[in-house]
Amino acid sequence: MANDGLSAGAAARRLGVAVTTLRTWHQRYGLGPSRHEPGHHRRYTVEDMVRLQVMQRLTAQGVAPAEAAAWARRTPESIPDISRPEGVVYPSPSTHSAPDDSASHLASFAGAVAPADSAEPVLRAAAAAARESILSLVESGALIPDAAPGDGRAGGGQTIALGPRADPAARGLARAAMRLDTPSMRYILESAVTHRGVISAWNNVMMPVLIGIGERYEATERFVEVEHLLSRSVTEALSAVPRPPRDLTPRILLAAADEEQHTLPLEALAAALAENGVPSRLLGARVPSRALLDAVDRTGPAVVVLWSQLPGTGDVTQLERLLSRPHPPLVVAAAGPGWPIADLPPTATPLSGLAEAVQVASAANA
Incomplete structure (x- = not known):
């Protein structure tokens, strides 16, 4: 990553999303690139990337886009631009358990400083810290939203009906599946298995979405590609569970x-x-x-x-x-x-x- 920030295309590749998604987040929610020089396109700084990571991971967990963007905009302003010669400050995982006035940030920022020429490790550290912060808040229940209006409705549109009481992670998985967003599906499924266990992940996250996409196919004879990619992602998540030692004979x-x-x-x-x-x-x-x-x-x-x-x-x-x-x-x-x-x-x-x-x-x- 150059010291003048990332282009929209480079930022999209880092996040694994389409450039049009970044444009939508910019136009609708104000999560655009902040670095600008006359005569040049705007560039995404390290802080911009952290905000986008927050947006991406919260929407993947089932949080409505507008609410996710509001959280992303609350990310502290204390990460300097990576072109500053004195260095940059990167986040460490938050220990907050609820989004109250005293814990309104998604990441706490330590005073560790890295040289400006090591922007790439800084970006990775910032992104990892943002993900850990989001996960800790979601798992604690602090960021589990009420069912959004219209969630779970049957009928038209490119949605998977899950019902108003569906697990937020299942809603996020359904949205990612309909977008054919493999990275987000993998993140949601691996997080569910790791932090809830296989049985809970299967019953509350995987199975409702698998049933929902099956019902969508029955009603429309469409979205076979969604079912195939979702099934493959579920298989990969289940296969990643560590197996018992080889010296144990399967019975x-x-x-x-x-x-x-x-x-x-x-x-x-x-x-x-x-x-x-x-x-x-x-x-x-x-x-x-x-x-x-x-x-x-x-x-x-x-x-x-x-x-x-x-x-x-x-x-x-x-x-x-x-x-x-x-x-x-x-x-x-x-x-x-x-x-x-x-x-x-x-x-x-x-x-x-x-x-x-x-x-x-x-x-x-x-």
Whole structure:
């Protein structure tokens, strides 16, 4: 970054947003570049970038743009321009827990000074501190807004209906998904998993948006690209959960029923088990019954969880074959809405949710 600041294009690339987004934030909310020299385009300074980071991360967390901009404009004026020869001051993470009069800033500023020729590390430090400050406030509940008018409404427009009581992070994820904003989706999902845990992140953030985009497709036959990118982002977030040590032998086998293509719930279960130190094997989508039986014979699992999303894949003979093995698994569980509960074999275990699946699988694995 040159000492005269960033151009609009360079600032947009740093943030991972479109230049038109920066122009909108400038025109509507006054979050534009502050450095200007006659005959030249305006440039974004370090302080401008911190404000834009605040705006970006709050909107990603579900805060309405106008409210996010108001918070961004409250960022202190104490970061000098990076071209000043005596150096610049960069922020450290805030410890405020509520946006009251004594804690109105999103970042507290320490007196650490860096030379003007090290603007690039300063920018990274400022951006990181802004993100940490926002996250601490969101997690404390200080920045969770009331439902915005119109949130969750069904009907037209490029929105995902979530309902007025939707989690703010789910609203932010839905907005990012409709924008095909992969960086924001990744940030929201990783934050939810890290700070809430897999089960809460799945139930309150991931699943409502996945259901919402599915309903949008059913109503419009559009937005397949949104569903694909969202699903991929969820997979990446769940895959990032640290797995148990390699010396622990997995005794839980997870698989989708024959011809069943939906696997995200199984990925969530694998991640939730891993979070609790329990290893598992995930075979993935469309596992033929013969292949599943072969896997069971070779690995001898204590638990088999078979997922069926759609009624067409919930053939109970798959469960009956597992249970009729000479040495059947201790638990054969039917998970998902595709299974006909009334027709399940008496010794099959129906699972109604992720938390129950984790509890049952972990107990049988012990």
